[in-house]
Amino acid sequence: MLLKKNFSVSQVKAAEDGSWKCPNISDNRSLECGCDVPLTLRCSGDVHSLSLIAEGLRRSTSFVSILDCTLKNVTVLNEAKIFEGVSLSGLFISSGEIKRVHRLAFSGLKTPLQILGLPNNALNSVPSNSFQQLTSLDRLDLSNNEIKILSPTDFVSVPKLSYLEISENQISSISQKTFLPLKNLVTLKLNGNKLGNSPGSLKTIAECINLRELDLQSNLIKGPLTSETLPTIKDLEILNLERNSFSSVGAETFKNFPKLTMLSLRHNQIDVLADDAFIGLNSLQKLDLSYNGIVAVSGGSLKHMNRLKMLDFTHNFLRAITTDIINPLPQLSELKLDGNDISIVERNALNSAKNLKNISLRDNPLACDCKLQYFAEWLTSASQFDSKNLMAFCKTPPFLEGAQLSQLSIDSLTCAETHLESENDQIMFQVNSMFSDFNDNFTMINSSSSIMFVDYNFTVNNDLNLNWILHLNKSILFHSLVIFEGSDVRMRMDKSTLNYRSFEKGIEPNDEYFVVSIPSNVPLNLGNNYEFCLIFTEDDNHFYLGCSTTFLLIPNRITTVDLNSRILKSTIQDSDISDFDSIADKQNNPLYMNDDMQGTFTTQKNRKNNEDIFEHDDSIEVYPSREYYNTLWPNVSLSILIICMSISIIYILFTKYRYYYKHHQTESISPSYSEDSINTQIEDENDNTTNKYIKLQATTAL
Template sequence: MWLMGAVSILCVITSALSEWNCPELSSRPSAECSCDLPHTLRCAGDHTALQIIGRHLREQRARNKNTAVSLLDVALRGVTSLPSASVAELAGIGLHGLVISSGDIKRVQQGAFNSITATLLALGLPNNQLPSVPTEALTHLANLDRLDLSNNKIHTLDSSSFKGIQNLTYLDISDNQLTNISPGAFQPLSKLTVLRLRGNLLKVSALTALKEAHFLRDLDISSNALEGPVGPSTVPALSFLEILHLSDNTFASIRRGALSGLTNLTQLNLHNNQIDVLEDYAFKHLANLSHLDLSHNEIVAVSGASLAQLVNLAHLDLSHNFLRSLSADPLKSLHHLTELLLHDNDISMIDDGALTQHKDLQRFTIEDNPLNCDCLMAGFARWLREAKNLPQSDKAAAVCATPPHLEGALISRLSKNKLCDDEHVDAKVIDDPNYDYNRVIENIIDEDKDDSDLYGDKQDGLDDDMYDEEMEVPSEEDLPISKSKVRLVDSWYDDEEVHLSWALEPPSTRRYRCTGVTASKSGGLPKHVACHRAAPSNIILRGLKIDPLEKYTFCIALEEMDGEDTPMSLVLGCGASQMVRERAAYITMRPSTMVVPDREALRVSEVRSNVTSAGLLTVLISVMGIPAPKPQYVLPRSQRVSTPDTRYVSLHNCYVILAVLSKGSLVAQKDTPCQSTLEVSMEGFIRGPYEVCAKISKYKTDEMHPICVVPQLLDSVGSLEMKSSFKNLNTALVGIALGLMVIVIGLVWFVRKMLKKPAEFQAHRCFRPEPVPEENPRASYVMLTATSKV
C-alpha cells in the first residue's frame, strides 16, 4: 500500500479509457505472475525473470492492448546482486513503482535504475541483505517520491546516503540494524514528511540527526533502544511533526515539559514502555495533542496536573497499567475527551463525580479491574446509566469484583441503597435484645425492582436491578408495611450455599418474593445478601460464609404481590439468633422398580434403628406386601436386613416416608421408593432421644426433594429412645398402644425363642425401644415392632 499514492493518478486515467486486462505470463516457466489490484503485477521467478517480464510487457504495449502496468512487484530466487542489465529490460514499460526482493540481494550495481528514472516514482528493495543504502544506484532518481529499504542489514546512515533523491517524501528504513545516524544524513531530503525507523538499535543520542528533517509530519521510532526519561529534548524540535510513535522502548518516566519542540503534535504513542511516573505538567507544550497512548506501562497514579494542558485531547489510553483509582482531577481539563480506555488495571474505586463532565464519552473500557462495589461507587453507577453515547458492551464490562455477594453484578444496574447497604450500623446495639431489626432492614433494604421486561430474566438476579424512579412500579418506600408476620422455619448451610425457609403467619394464598436479606453475627454489622426474588420457603444465599461456632440473626423483607403481580405491601421480620446447622450427608439405597397390582396389602411391618458413637443414624425398614422373585436359596434374616439385596424389587409410585423428630420437632425426613427391605443412613447425629417414624405413601407422583437437617446439639442419654408415630394418632390410642407394647414384647420374645421367626404385629403402633441399656460399646440394633396405617 506504500506505493499506491504514486500510482493512483495513472489508475484514474486508464480506468476512464477502457477496462484493464491483467497480462498473461503464468505460462512462462521462469516468471509466474498474477494481478490482485488494477495495473499491479506481482511475479516470482529466477534471475531471468526481469528480462522475460520486460520483453513481454513491451510486446503487449506495442499491440496497444489494455495491459499497462504501473506497479511491478518481483520476488527473485537465488539472486544476490542486482545488475543494471536486468533492470534495463524494464525500460519502455512506463513503470511508476518497482519492488524487487529476493531475501539475498547484498549489492545493487551503480546506475541500476537509470533506464527507468524518467517515470519511476516509488522504489522498494525490502527483505534483502543490503548492508548500506545503495546510494550509487539511487543517485539519478531525481523524481523518486517513495523509497522502501525495510528489513535489510543497514547499520548506519551518513551524510551522503540520500544524495540525488532530494524530492523524496516517504522513507522506510524499518527493521534494519541502525545504531548511528550521522549529522546531515537527512539534510538532502528537504521534502521528507514520513520517516519510518521502527525496529532498529537507535539510542536517544542518535535522534539529534532528525533536526535536519524540518518538514517531518509522521515519525516512527518504535522498537529501538531508547531509554531513560522522556524529556524536553528527547526528540529535537520539529515544528511540523503531527504523529510520533515511541512505543516498545524502555522509557521510564515523562518529565515536566516533555517534547517541548513538538508544538503541533496531535498523536503520541508511548505504548509498551516502562513508564511509572508522569510528572506534573508533563505535556504542557502539547496543547494540540488529540490522541495519547500510554497503555502497557507501569503507571500507578495520574496526578491532577500531569494532563492539565491537554485541552484538545479526545483519545486517552491508560489500559494495562497499575492504576488503583480514578478521580476527577486528572480528567477535569479534558473537555473534548471522547474515548477513555482503562481496562486491565488495579482500579478498585472510582470517585463520585470522576466522570461527571464526560457524559458524552463514546468509548469507556473498565473491564479486568477489581472494582469494589461500595457506597463510593454510587456516582459511577448512575453515570453509566446516563452515558447515552456509550456502547452497551462497555457498560456490560463494568462489573463488581467485591464484595462477594455482588461479585459479577453489573454496576449500571445497582442502586445506591444496594451499594451502601453495610453503612452506619452501631455494632454495640447488635447484642441488645431490644434491637429493632425491622428498622435496620427498612433502612438498608435495596430499592430495586425486577426489570425482566427490559433485560430478560437472569438466573442470579444481581444485574436485573435499576433505580426505583426509573420503573413504573411503586418504590419500596411507598409500600405500606403489612401486618402479616414472617417466621424463620429452618436454616442450614453447605460448602456453597446457605438455605433459609420462612413461613407467613397467618398463611396466605398470595405470592411473595424476597427483596432483601440481612445476616449478622453476634456483635457484628448486618450484611446485606442478595436473595434473587426467591419465594420465602426456598431462599438460597450465595457468597455468605458461615462460621459454625457463631450465632446468626437473619432478617428478611418480602413483597406481597397482588393478582397482577404488582407489589402491594412489605412484610418484614427477623428470626431468632441461632447457630446455622450444617447439612447432613445421607446415603440411601435406590432399587429398581416394578408394578404391583394389589397395593392395599402394602404396610410397614418392622422398623429398627440405632445411632453409633460416630454420629451415624441407621434405620432399617421392612415392608410387607411386595412380591420378590424366588431366590435359589433363602438367606438368614439378619443378612437380608443388614445387607442390600438387589433381588428385592421396588414399586413404581410407592414411597416409604421416613421422619426423624427430636422433642416434637422434625430434624430429618426422607422419601424412599418402596422396597421390601430398606436401609437408610444419615450422618451428623448424636445420642437422642429421637422419634423415628415410617409410613407408606401410595400416591406420591412428584419429584422427591428431601429435607435434610442436622439436629440441634442435645445432651447424651444412656440409651437411644426411638418411636414411630403418625400425626393423626390421638392421645387415647397412644395410651392403648403403650399398654399393648408390654404384651407384644413378651409375645415376640416367646415366639422368637420357640419358633425362631419374626412376629406379626398389629396396625397403628408407635415405635418405642425396649429400655434395656447397652452392655457393650459396639452399636446394637433395638428391635421395634409395629405396623403402619395404610
C-alpha cells in the same frame, strides 16, 4: 497523482473505467505473473526473470504502473539498465538474499521512477550509488534488511523523498548529516532498530524540518523520557514511541511538539507521569499509555491537552477513576481503562465529562456497592454516553460477582457497612431512651469494634449462652444485657439476673472471651430474629455498648460471626459420631470447655487496685458438651476391648497350630540323623517351647 504524472490521459481513463487488462508477459514456466489489483503486476521467478519481465512489458500494449517482483536465489542485481524503455511509476524487488545492486540497475526507464522498494533483502548498507539516476524518487522502502549505519551521503541523490522506511534493520548509528538533504521528508519509519545504543543519533532527525510522522517503535531506548531524549521537530503530527523501555515521562517532555495530534507510549515501563509532562501538546487528540505500570495520575499530569479526544490507559494498575483523570480533558470523548485494578469511581469524577461518549472497563474488579451509585447514576443521566462498550462487571460483593453494571438497578448498589451503621444508630437511640429514664447525665459510647459477638448455643438446661470477645483497655464492669426482638426492645436484664464468665485468653493479647448465660425461664421465642447488646460501665455516667448482628434463634445451632467482616455464618450442630473430630478440636478451646473438662478456672484478674472487673458464677456450665462425651466414650471403650480380645484369641490359635505342625513333622523324619543334628533339634524344640511360653504370658497380660 503519480499515475497522472507518468501516463497519458487515455491510459488513466482506461484504468478508471475498468477497461485495463493484465499484460501477458511470458510463457516461460519459471516465471509466473498476475494482476490482483488494476495497474499492478506481480511476478515471481529466478535470476533470469527480470530480463523476461522487461522484454514482456516493452512489447505489451497494456501499461503497468507498479511492478512487484519476488525472486529466488538472487544475491546481486548485477545487470545495468534492466528496465530500459519501460514506463513504471513504482518498482519493488525482493529475494531475501540481495546484498548488492549495480549502480546503473535502474537507469534507462522511459518515465521517472517515483517509488522504489528493496525490502526483505540482505543489504548491509544503503545502495546510494544506484539512486543517482532517480532524482525524482518520492518514496523509498529499505525495510527488513541488515543495514547497521546511515552515512552522510546515503540520500544525497534523492532530495525529493517524502516517504522513507528503514524499519526492521540493525541501525545503531546515524551520521549528523544523513538527513540533511531530506528537506521534503514527511514520513520517516525507523522502528525495529537499535537506536537506543546511540541515543545521540535521534537528534539528527531534527534536520527533517518538514517531518510530519516519526516512528521510533522498538528501538531499545531506555531510561526516563525527557525533552533531551527527542529531536525538536515543530511540525511533527504523529509520534510513535511504542515498545521501548521508558521508565517515566518527565516535565515538559513534549514542549517542542506543538502540532502533535497522535502520541503512542504503549508497551513501555512507565510508572510515573510528572506534572506538566504533556505541556505544549495543545493539538494532541489521541494519547496511548496502555501496557505500562501507571498506578495513579496526579492532578497536573494530564494538563494542557485541551483538545484530547481519546485516552488509552488499558492494562495499567489504576485503582480508581478520579477527577485528576477527567477534569483536565474537557474534550475527552473516549476513555479506555480495560485491565486495570479499578474498583471505585470517585464521586463527582465525571461531572465535567460533557463530551465523554465511551468508557471501556473490561477486566476491572469493580466493587458494586453504595460507592458506585454515583457512577451508575451518571451512566443513566449522561445523554451522550453509549454504554455498549462499557463492559463493566462486578467483582464484589460476592452475590453480585459477574453481574454487568449497566444492567443493575441503582438500589441494588448498597453497602453492608451503611446498613450496620444505620442499625447501630437506631439501637443507640433506643438504648439512650431507656437509660434516660433513670439517669439524665450519661454518655453511651458505641463500642461494637471492641465488644464483638462470636456465637451462641443452648445448654442441656436450655439456658442460652452468648459468647463474645472483648477488647477493652479500660477498667470497666459488666452492667446489663439488652435483648431486641426484631427492631424493638424486648427487655433489659441486669447483671444480677444473669450468669457470666470471662476467660483471659483471646485472639489478641488484650482480648478475652466473655460468656453470658440467659436462664431458660426467660421467654425467648425460637424461630424469631433477635439481637443482643452488652453494656459495660466505667462509672455511673459512662457506658459502652456492643451488639450482635440480627440472627434467627434456632435450638441446637451454633451461629458464628467472622470477626473481620462481621458476616453471619451458621452451621448445624449434629450429635452424630461423624462429628467426633470437630468435637475433639473443641476440646482444646476454652469456649467449648466446661468445669469438668478444664478443671478449675481462675476467673479473677489482677488489675488496678486488685479489684475484680467482672462478677462470676463458677457453677455455670459454659458449653453442653459433657453429655455428648458421657454417651460417646463408653461405646468407644467397649469396641476397643472387643477388638483386643479377638486379636488375642486369633494369636493363641495360630501359635498352637504352628506348634502342632512342627511336632508331627519331626516325628516323621527318618532316624538316620547324626547325633549332633539330633541334639540341635532338641535344643530348637526347647527354644520353641520357651518362646511359646513367653508369647502366652504376653497374650495373657494383654
